[in-house]
Amino acid sequence: MKTTKELVYEFVQKEIYTKNEEGIETKTVADVLDMQRSNVSALLNDLVKDGLLIKTNTRPVLYKLPHENNNTEENSAFTKLVGHDGSLKNAIQLAKAAVLYPRKSLNVLLASKNGCGTTSFAYLMFQFAVENRVFDEEAPFVKINCRHYAKSITMLSDELFGKDDDLETNSFARARGGVLFIDNVDMLDAKQQSRILELLDTGKLFSEDKSRSADFSDVVLLLACSPQGVSLFNRKIPVTIELPELKDRPMSERLELINHLFTIEAMNSDCFIEVTTEAIKALLLTEFAFNVKELLLEIKAACANAYVRVVNDKEEDIHVCLNDFKGDIKKGLLNVKDLEPIVLSILNISDVMIYDKTAQSYKPGDGDKYHEDDLYAEIRKQYDELTDRGINSSSIENVINTHIQFLFKKYRYFHDFNNNANDLDQLSKIVDHRIIRLVRKFLEGCKKDLGKEFKSNVFYGLCLHVNSLMTLNSSHQRVKNEQIVNIIQKYPQEYAASTQFADLLKHQLNLELPIEEVIIVSMFLIESDENENEGNPVLLYILHGNGTASSLRDVTNALTQCNNAYSYDLKLEIETQQAMQEIKTLIEKIDKGQGVIVIYDMGSIKTMIETIAEEIDVKIRYMNIPITLVGIDIARKCSMESDIDYVYHMANLEINKMSRNEEKHSDIVVTLCHTGEGGALQLKRYINQYSKLGMKVIPLAISERDKLLKEVIELQRTYRIHTFVGTYDPKLLGIPFISIGKIFENSREDLDRILMFEPVKSNAIDYSEVYKYFEEQFKYVSVPKLKTILPDVLDEFGVLYPMSEDQRVGLFMHLACLIERLLDGNAVVENSEKSKIIGVFKDEYNSTRKLLRRLEKSFNIIIDDNEIATIIMIIKKI
Structure with a gap:
């Protein structure tokens, strides 16, 4: 048991750490601990004599932690965390309070989504406890990740509770006097959870048959789970700490985190790492499903890709650019406007960031830095290439000398190109702005050194050409050897300048140009000078x-x-x-x-x-x-009709329809009824009155299928039939059908959603784009049939289960893709949680099974329990 003196010392620590107090009065300690003030004063003075506290000369006297023993923000373990004074501040305050709680540290529940850093946070809590003498330096930190045992509950029980239920060799026994960290604790089965909850209640762990027990009250439990699993344990654990997702953290913290991770890679690789700010912007604007962990893995993968390029040259730095990352991260740049102005201003200082291999530091770099050590290697490489092309020695010497002059004059032409003649805003929508900047500087330098004026079409053409090379994967030779020799011998200065430009592309964009492409760049410069007749269409x-x-x-x-x-x-x-x-x-x-x-x-x-x-x-x-088509149509009508004026009138109608582009192939709705035109006409008037889509509505009252087919084909010459609406489904040409009942059973406000085949309850997504995607991707699903059936099924789900728009769209996409997958004959994906889900949600299972019968019948498929369990997980957000 701790002494009164130790309790007073722990209380002072807790107050200062958790409340950022400058010091604490004797009266405060006495009131909270319910002790005599004189006794507290004596104990505090003893702690001062022991060097554990210091006291001020102020009135009232304040007791503080000495600087060397005061784990303030300057030297606390938590300062290692990015965001310790920002988004993680509250979490850290709670963690400190739990660790420094009098008598015994409190058990803690860490709630976060995958990859948010729970393991790092848990270990820093342990380090903080050691720093503050809550644990000895030799105290154990034992970690069990339940996810690693997802396929074997027995192995997890053996690891956690001991093989054959051995209470003296299990994880709790190994963690005595320290911390046991159980990650993904919500993945435990009901029996395992029950044993943990019992331990939290009693401090004792009982064997399965309750015949034996062991006291583990000296073990501090840190349990980590997803936000959905909090309710399982928070009633037994006094402190719950929530860690934010990466997307919810400030942009400045994300930038600091990215810089920190690149610094770690620089130290691990023992190389300086240069990263383009374009790549950093893309990382900042990408949403990572697995948060910090996924960000870390993407940065490691990119650094590894870049390292391969210099693995044989230990003196070479690692250059990481956007192309070293996967496509999803490149797409992040589409949202560059979302960058905070402060972060954007920091990143616009330089083209690259340089990460030091010898210390955890980084700084903006000179994006135009040229590696002088490569000078001779580049010259030797160029000489070998020209020799292989059969160019004579004197021509090679001329080219090399001119090229060297350009190398030493390179910084002289790094000035802004005249933007007035170029609409760079439009160009930047399709060309990487780094390419625009490099081409601008290149042409400005050529203008001075070659004494040439370049038209704007040269600037645009070269930008587009280089942009295409970033994605071009051409293995055939695009320029003949004779043309290469001719260009180099006749235009050595243009070729040398183009070679210099290729060097810039290599070092700044990781784009290495073969000699054929260097020649093509030279031709841009040459053609501008020759001023040939540009020709006409x-x-x-x-x-x-x-x-x-x-x-x-x-x-x-x-x-x-x-x-x-x-x-x-x-x-x-x-x-x-x-x-x-x-x-x-x-x-x-x-x-x-x-x-x-x-x-x-x-x-x-x-x-x-x-x-x-x-x-x-x-x-x-x-x-x-379409003169021939018009002639064919008139000839056909002439063979069928005896009235010349009728043929003439119909031909004019057809020609007028063809000439009116706004009506040609516009979408229409066709209303149908079996007999008489009244029903179809009334339905047309209803749609015209309440629909805001602006689609033309044409009523048809035809009961004979052949006549209806003929009329529909005639309409399709001019229009696209969006849907049939009426009392019966004609099942013609794959055109979807909407029943008159659905039109009038729902409110007028829902009419347009029904006409666009959207679930009635939905209001936040353009389903026309979703159906367009289905038409492009699906091989076996009939999209018109899908339009007719799936919205109704989704609405039935919406009646039984309240869903967010994201859930609704997710379920919509899942069901459509499920149908395609089953029709394609693909194997069913096993759901490891199937038995658990169906056992817990029996009512949902039965109702879901019933709702899916319509899909099974319509598409002739069978949806098994694995898929039903997955659908329940979507509905319940599990």
Whole structure:
């Protein structure tokens, strides 16, 4: 048992640590501990004599902890934590109070999501206790992570409670006089949890048969669980500490954390690490599902990727750029506007941050730093490349000498390029701003050193070209050897400048250009100087028939005398692939450098042109003049009708519809009823009155399926039929159907959500984009059928279970993907929590089973208990 003197000392420590007190009066100690003031004064003075406290000369006298023994923010174990004076301040205050609680430290429950740093926090609590003599320096810290034993409950019991229930060799026995940290304690089964709760109540651990027990009251328990598992233990544990997610911490703390993690990697690798600020911004703006742990792993992986590039050169620094991270992190830059202004200003100071390998420090670096040690290696590499290309010695010497001059003059052209002629805001939407900056400096330097003026198209073209190289994966040679030799011999200065530019791209963007690409960069500089005729666009007729396009070409050239019209007669018997190849060859031949405008009549010509445009570097624009299609339609009507005015009128209607682009292929709703037009017309009026979607509504009262099909096909020539609404589902052409009952059973305010196939209760997501995604990705699910059935099923779930919008969308996506997976014949994913979930949520299991029957019947699938357990977990947010 502790002495009164020890109790007084512990109380003073607790008050100072947890309340940031400058000192404490005798009266306060006496009142709280219910002791005589004179006795307390004597004990406090004894502690001063022992050197454990100091007292002030003020009135009243205050007792304080001496500087060397005062674990203030300057030397406490918790100062190692990023955010100790910010988002983690309250958590640390609670931890200190629990550790310094009089007589015995309190057991603590740590609540956080995966990866928030519970293990680090628990160990720092232990270190703080050792610092403050709560535990001896040799005291044990034992950790058990229940997640590691998720597949074997027996192994977990053996580790935690002892093999064969041995109370003297288990984890609690190993932690005597110290701390037992049980991570993911909410993963224990009911029996294991019961034994832990009993220990928290009594301080004793009983054997399973209750015949034996052992006292573990001297063990401090730190239990960690997810926020959902808090209710299992917080009624038995007096202190619950919640650790925030990474996304909820201030941006400044996240930046400090990133810097800290890169510093650790620098020390581990024994290399200086340079990280582009672009990469740091992306890390700041990325949401990590597993919080700090995932951030740490991503930084380790990126540093490892970068280290591979210099593994053979121990003197080389590690250069980490955005390309060393996975795609999800690169997407974070799309939200760069969300960066706090203070953080953004810090990161804009420099292009890179440098992390010291010898000490835990970092600083902004010179992004334009050139590694002089590489100078000779670069020269030797270039010499070998030029020799392999068959270039004579005198030409090589000329190139190398010019290149060296550029190396030593490089800093002279690092000035701003004139932005006035360039719309950089528009360009920056598609080109990495670092590329824009490098190209700007490169052209400014070339302007001075080569004495050339560069047009804005050179700037834009070079930016777009370098941007494409960041993602280009081309293995074939793009420039012939003869052209390489010719460029280097005729334009050595332009080539040397381009080589210097390639060096910058290598060191700052981790983009290494082969000699072919260096030549292409040189050609940007050369073509600007040669001022060749830029040419004009040309016209190409592509029409069906023999001689149709050729005749139009001849007439056009004869009347204009421009001779810039060309033709291709698309014969009816020719194969599509052959025709496309011939058109492609013709376009490449007639292009004068400014592109080709194609006039075509009908059929697959548009698809062929679009495909060709993706394959070749020629600007192609196309116009549909459907003269042949109009002629075919009029001829067909003439064969069926005897009234010339009727044919003429219908033909004009068709032509007018084609010319009105705003109506062409616009979405419509078709209302249906079996007999008479009244029902369909009334439904149309109701939709027109209360819908805000602006879709045209066309009523049809046709009961015969063949006639209805004919009318629907006719409508599809002009419109896209969004849905049928009516008293029956015609099941035509895969067009989805909405019953009239659903329209009138819900309120008018829900009409548009019903028409857009959204769950009625939903209001925060554009489901049209979700369905568009399904149409692109799904191979087996009928999306029209999905639109008809899934919203109703989701609404039925919403009636039984209150769900957030995120849960609703998550369940919607899960069910749709589940149907696709089952139709694809993929194996069922085992849910390790199945038995536990179904056992605990029996009512939810039965109702979910019932709600899913409609999906099973409609799509001819079977949804087993593993999937039902997963759905319950979504609904209950488990």
